[in-house]
Amino acid sequence: MSTHQARAGTFSRLLRQPVTVICLAFLALQITLALAAPLIAPYGPTEISVADKLQGPSADHLLGTDDLGRDTLTRLIYGTRTALLASGESVAIGLVLGVGLGLFVGYRGGWWDRIGMRIADVMQSIPALLLALALVAVLGNGLGNAMLAVGLIFAVSFMRITRAVVLAEREKLYVDAARVLGLRPLSIMFRQVLPNVSPPLIVQASIALGTALLIEATLSFLGVGVDTTAVSWGAMLDASRQHVAEHPLLAILPGAAITLSVLVFNLLGDGLRDAGSPRSAGATRPGRSKAPAGTTVPAGPGDPTGIGPAALTDLAPANTPAEPAADGPMDSTAKATATVTDRPTAEAVPATATATALTTVRGPAPAPADALLRLDGLTVTDPGGAQLVSGVSFHINRGETFGLVGESGCGKSITASAILGLLPRGVTVASGSIRLQDTELAGLRGEKLRKVRGGRVGMVFQDPGSALSPVHTVGRQLTDAIRAHSDLNRNQATERAAELLNLVGVPAPRERLKDYPHQFSGGMAQRVVIAGALACDPELLIADEPTTALDVTIQAQVLDLLAGLRERLSMSLLLITHDLGVVADSCDRIAVMYAGQIAEQRTVRDAFATPRHPYTEALLAAVPHHGNGDEPLATIPGRVPPAWDWPQGCRFHPRCPYATDACRTTPVPVDIDGVRCLRASELDLAGAR
Numbered sequence: 001m002s003t004h005q006a007r008a009g010t011f012s013r014l015l016r017q018p019v020t021v022i023c024l025a026f027l028a029l030q031i032t033l034a035l036a037a038p039l040i041a042p043y044g045p046t047e048i049s050v051a052d053k054l055q056g057p058s059a060d061h062l063l064g065t066d067d068l069g070r071d072t073l074t075r076l077i078y079g080t081r082t083a084l085l086a087s088g089e090s091v092a093i094g095l096v097l098g099v100g101l102g103l104f105v106g107y108r109g110g111w112w113d114r115i116g117m118r119i120a121d122v123m124q125s126i127p128a129l130l131l132a133l134a135l136v137a138v139l140g141n142g143l144g145n146a147m148l149a150v151g152l153i154f155a156v157s158f159m160r161i162t163r164a165v166v167l168a169e170r171e172k173l174y175v176d177a178a179r180v181l182g183l184r185p186l187s188i189m190f191r192q193v194l195p196n197v198s199p200p201l202i203v204q205a206s207i208a209l210g211t212a213l214l215i216e217a218t219l220s221f222l223g224v225g226v227d228t229t230a231v232s233w234g235a236m237l238d239a240s241r242q243h244v245a246e247h248p249l250l251a252i253l254p255g256a257a258i259t260l261s262v263l264v265f266n267l268l269g270d271g272l273r274d275a276g277s278p279r280s281a282g283a284t285r286p287g288r289s290k291a292p293a294g295t296t297v298p299a300g301p302g303d304p305t306g307i308g309p310a311a312l313t314d315l316a317p318a319n320t321p322a323e324p325a326a327d328g329p330m331d332s333t334a335k336a337t338a339t340v341t342d343r344p345t346a347e348a349v350p351a352t353a354t355a356t357a358l359t360t361v362r363g364p365a366p367a368p369a370d371a372l373l374r375l376d377g378l379t380v381t382d383p384g385g386a387q388l389v390s391g392v393s394f395h396i397n398r399g400e401t402f403g404l405v406g407e408s409g410c411g412k413s414i415t416a417s418a419i420l421g422l423l424p425r426g427v428t429v430a431s432g433s434i435r436l437q438d439t440e441l442a443g444l445r446g447e448k449l450r451k452v453r454g455g456r457v458g459m460v461f462q463d464p465g466s467a468l469s470p471v472h473t474v475g476r477q478l479t480d481a482i483r484a485h486s487d488l489n490r491n492q493a494t495e496r497a498a499e500l501l502n503l504v505g506v507p508a509p510r511e512r513l514k515d516y517p518h519q520f521s522g523g524m525a526q527r528v529v530i531a532g533a534l535a536c537d538p539e540l541l542i543a544d545e546p547t548t549a550l551d552v553t554i555q556a557q558v559l560d561l562l563a564g565l566r567e568r569l570s571m572s573l574l575l576i577t578h579d580l581g582v583v584a585d586s587c588d589r590i591a592v593m594y595a596g597q598i599a600e601q602r603t604v605r606d607a608f609a610t611p612r613h614p615y616t617e618a619l620l621a622a623v624p625h626h627g628n629g630d631e632p633l634a635t636i637p638g639r640v641p642p643a644w645d646w647p648q649g650c651r652f653h654p655r656c657p658y659a660t661d662a663c664r665t666t667p668v669p670v671d672i673d674g675v676r677c678l679r680a681s682e683l684d685l686a687g688a689r
């Protein structure tokens with residue numbers, strides 16, 4: 001199915017490139033000549049006829065004879081065989097060694113990479129021709145030995161190319177996604193990363209074929225190191241030197257064969273690369289939906305955003321005071337300021353009150369024993385020791401939707417990555433625990449981690465375009481994920497993949513399995529990512545900003561889909577977002593994160609109705625609501641500081657309108673209600689409007 005279609009696509013793209021078609025025809029002719037040489041050639045390759053020496057073209061010798069009376073046409077045909085064998089051997093050696101090593105050092109990194117690259121530096125400083133001669137001196141005469149040396153030099157450049165692509169690809173989201181789906185490292189290397197190396201390798205390999213052919217001709221021309229009786233275009237050139245003035249054809253024919261072959265190899269590489277790339281064909285249909293006429297996509301809620309005003313209004317407390325109509329419309333700045341200044345200020349509350357609040361703080365309530373996921377004091381540090389996440393604790397119950405909210409840079413993604421063991425290189429869990437029921441995830445490695453990822457915990461990434469490998473059909477990606485955690489055969493896995501696409505509302509699922517990710521619109525691609533995350537019935541689904549990269553009209557559909565799936569499949573959902581509006585509809589409880597810490601952790605209803613942390617209040621004020629009209633949205637002054645510069649005391653104090661001296665100096669613990677604010681019990685903060 002998909003492979004067949006992919007091949008058909010490549011073939012039709014090839015046919016649209018006349019130069020490539022001509023090159024392929026030329027190569028096919030050469031291969032045929034090389035294979036069928038004994039059947040086609042009119043004479044034996046070394047058959048000498050002194051009586052016929054140095055003849056011009058005739059009926060007996062169509063392209064004439066050389067100084068020993070050997071038939072030029074015959075030797076050209078046999079020369080093709082030598083040229084193809086020699087160049088093929090060296091490029092095959094180079095590819096097998098170079099690609100294997102490049103994949104290994106690129107994927108493993110660290111010392112392997114450094115040692116591999118230093119050896120490559122040394123190898124590349126040796127001229128290929130010199131190494132060929134040295135190897136022939138050691139291993140003995142013969143073109144095979146000479147081309148082995150050339151193959152070793154090629155291996156170095158193939159290794160460099162492969163490594164460079166692997167270094168770039170391994171950081172991409174789709175590789176993380178493959179890890180999250182529980183694919184094994186070897187499978188990720190060969191099935192996910194390697195196809196991305198193919199385009200530059202195809203070009204490089206075809207250029208290398210030309211180079212190898214030139215080296216073979218040069219060695220034969222020099223008559224050094226190789227069997228002098230070998231029939232080769234280079235040897236023909238060498239033999240023609242004495243007679244080139246009277247018989248120019250003797251030099252022109254092998255020279256033309258070499259030049260044409262090298263040119264064909266060089267042109268072929270570019271053509272094959274373009275034809276093999278699925279994206280070169282799909283460029284004409286971005287965002288195309290192949291839904292057959294009449295099929296429908298599950299509708300989103302009536303409100304195209306589905307998250308905003310109505311949801312927020314529902315959650316606002318019944319006794320929220322209305323804006324006094326008699327005051328008339330306020331200007332937006334005044335209104336935003338009013339929200340803040342109507343509340344108690346630093347000056348209004350004596351410092352002793354904050355001190356009292358601090359001394360009466362009791363720790364947060366413990367997580368229930370049957371919670372599905374429990375984070376306890378999770379601290380994550382970067383290579384410099386800066387805490388990206390500090391002492392984060394929360395739990396998620398079975399069947400619950402838990403929201404992790406906060407501005408960009410607050411540590412939400414690092415927290416999610418820590419749960420999945422996907423922390424960036426050098427970033428580590430310094431302390432704390434992450435328990436998925438009875439399994440400790442912090443420090444989990446190898447096969448145990450692979451079984452959790454994709455098997456018990458699924459992940460939906462922010463940008464579906466990057467989370468799917470561009471070089472495989474979605475069917476292949478889904479079946480790979482399914483088979484990584486089950487014993488299903490390919491047909492059964494394809495069947496299951498179609499069911500999953502159907503489950504997430506992709507119309508004509510069987511047909512769409514054959515498509516590449518670029519053939520899906522953003523919303524449909526996110527449904528495919530969700531289908532992949534559900535491949536093995538996870539107990540917990542982590543959705544990291546699942547709607548940020550999508551059109552607003554699609555966002556609500558995706559959120560709706562996630563909520564529906566959570567209920568239908570009895571999963572728990574960890575929804576990560578910077579938008580409080582998004583969690584209003586979807587979540588049961590939320591944790592508001594600021595600067596690597598949890599600022600407030602409550603039920604959504606409570607947090608929206610009566611926020612107790614000034615940061616939650618500020619986030620709520622920044623959510624659009626019915627009353628906004630044309631007013632600009634309230635914003636939070638300043639920005640989240642970088643991790644190496646988290647402020648002393650309360651980390652929010654530089655941006656907090658209620659901060660006191662104590663807030664600037666005293667580290668703030670979380671109170672029993674899950675709030676990290678010295679003044680939580682005194683402030684009367686504004687809820688959702």
Ligand SMILES: Nc1ncnc2c1ncn2[C@@H]1O[C@H](COP(=O)(O)OP(=O)(O)OP(=O)(O)O)[C@@H](O)[C@H]1O
Pocket residue numbers: 382388406407408409410411412413414415424425427578641642643644
């Ligand atoms: N690979 C890394 N190395 C060092 N620091 C990092 C790395 N990745 C993220 N950080 C830092 O960790 C902190 C938390 O970042 P994180 O990406 O978790 O925030 P976030 O709330 O998820 O934001 P966003 O929504 O933009 O992803 C930030 O200060 C960020 O600069």
